[in-house]
Amino acid sequence: MGRVYWVYILASRRRGALYIGITNNPGRRVHVHRLGMGSEHATRYRIFRLVFIESYSNVREAIAREKQLKKWRRQWKIDLIESVNPNWDDLYRHTHI
Numbered sequence: 001m002g003r004v005y006w007v008y009i010l011a012s013r014r015r016g017a018l019y020i021g022i023t024n025n026p027g028r029r030v031h032v033h034r035l036g037m038g039s040e041h042a043t044r045y046r047i048f049r050l051v052f053i054e055s056y057s058n059v060r061e062a063i064a065r066e067k068q069l070k071k072w073r074r075q076w077k078i079d080l081i082e083s084v085n086p087n088w089d090d091l092y093r094h095t096h097i
Contacts, residue, residue, distance in 0.1 A: 003059075005055070006023050012048070019045075021039075030092050049088070051081050
């Protein structure tokens with residue numbers, strides 16, 4: 001099996017500030033964000049709750065999806081999150097992938 005790439009969305013709270021990223025190790029990446037070393041934006045706005053994640057086997061597809069989501073309107077991002085995670089639960093505990 002090849003490498004898996006993950007596109008993820010973090011939130012500060014339900015419908016709060018959002019951060020979109022890509023990683024090959026979601027558990028480690030979210031942990032780094034929680035330590036305040038993930039990004040200045042995430043640290044400044046306390047964006048640590050993993051609310052959306054999807055996998056890709058091709059890094060180019062994952063990068064394209066990340067760029068696509070970053071260009072989306074805020075409401076579209078909220079709709080996407082709520083389509084799979086209506087309660088905005090923190091999915092971090094499930095990232096031992």
